[in-house]
Amino acid sequence: MVLAKFVEVGRVVKINYGPQEGKLATIVEILNDKRVLIDGPTTGVQRQVIPIRRLTLTKFNLKGATRGARSGVLTKAIKKSDPFAQYAQSIAAKKVAKKALRAKLNDFDRFRVMILRKRRSALLSTQLKSLKKNAGGKAQAQAKGGNKKK
C-alpha cells in the first residue's frame, strides 16, 4: 500500500481528540515532527497549534493553501474549491453521520427500525429462495433493495 496521505500544508484533517473533536481543519504550517498549525475558519476551528496525534488525516487537500497562510487567505481558497464539502460526500463522513443519527433515535424510532429490518430481511429471503429454486442452486444471490434502513 502506497502512502498517500501526507502531513503537508493544505491537508484537510479531522480533529479526533479534545474539545474540538470531530471538526475539520486545514494544516497551515508544520512546526516539527510532532506538531502542526491548523486553521478552520469555515468550520469553527480556531487557528491553533495541535499535536499530530490528535488529528486524523483525510484524503482531501485545500488547493491554494500556502505555508503560514492567514485565515482570510484560507477562506478565499475554500470559496474557490471547498474540500470540506467533498469530505462530506465521502463514505467516512457518511458513516459518522449515520452513527450520530442512530444515537439520536428515540424508543419509537428504534422499534420502527427493528420492524423495517425484519421486513427487509423477509423480502431478501423470499427473493433468495425463489432464485435458488429457479436456477437450481447455481445462481448467485442478488440482493434486492428493500426499504432504506436508517
Next chain:
Amino acid sequence: MPAKKRTVRIGNWYKSDDENVHFVRKRKAPRPAKLRKIVPGQVLILLAGRFQGKRVVFLKQLKSGLLLVTGPFKINGVPLKRVNSAYVIPTSTKVDVNGVNAGQVDDEYFKRTQAQRRKNEQGFWAKRGELTAEQQTAEKTRLDGKRKTQKSIDDALIAAVKKTPLLKQYLGARFSIGKTTRPHELVF
C-alpha cells in the same frame, strides 16, 4: 391529630402522664409528587410490576400523586391503572389525547370495596368469604361500570393511536434490554 409517641421498652421507666412530647410534626395532607415533565398522551415504559416493560399511555396525574395510565387495554392488556412515576421511563412519543375524557377517574375509582375486602379476608386455607346475592349483583354492576369507563377512554385513544403507523404495534411490544444495549446512552 394523634401525636407520634416513641415506643418505650418495658422496664423500670414509665412515662408520667403529663410529660410533654417534645416536638410534634403536624401531619400535612400528602403533596402530589412533582411531575417531571410528563405530559398527558405521552407514552411511558413501566418498569415494575406485572406489566413491566409495557408501553402505556399516560392520561393524568391523580391527587395522590400517582399517574393514571391505560394500555389501551385492547392493545397490550394494561387496564386503567395507577402507577408510581418513579417506576416509569417517559418516552418522547406522544399520542393525541384531546378526545379522551378521563375526568371521572380518580383515586376513589381504585379503592377496594367491602365486597372485595370480604373476599380476601378469610385467609389462604379457609374458604373464601362468599358474597350475598345482592353483593354479587352490586359487584357485577360495578365491574360493568368499570368496563364501560375503560372502553370509553380506550376507544378515543385507539382512534388516535391508529393514525400513526406502527404505533399500535409499538404499544403492544414490551421494552427490554439486550446484551449490547447501553441504557445510559439510550435516548427515550
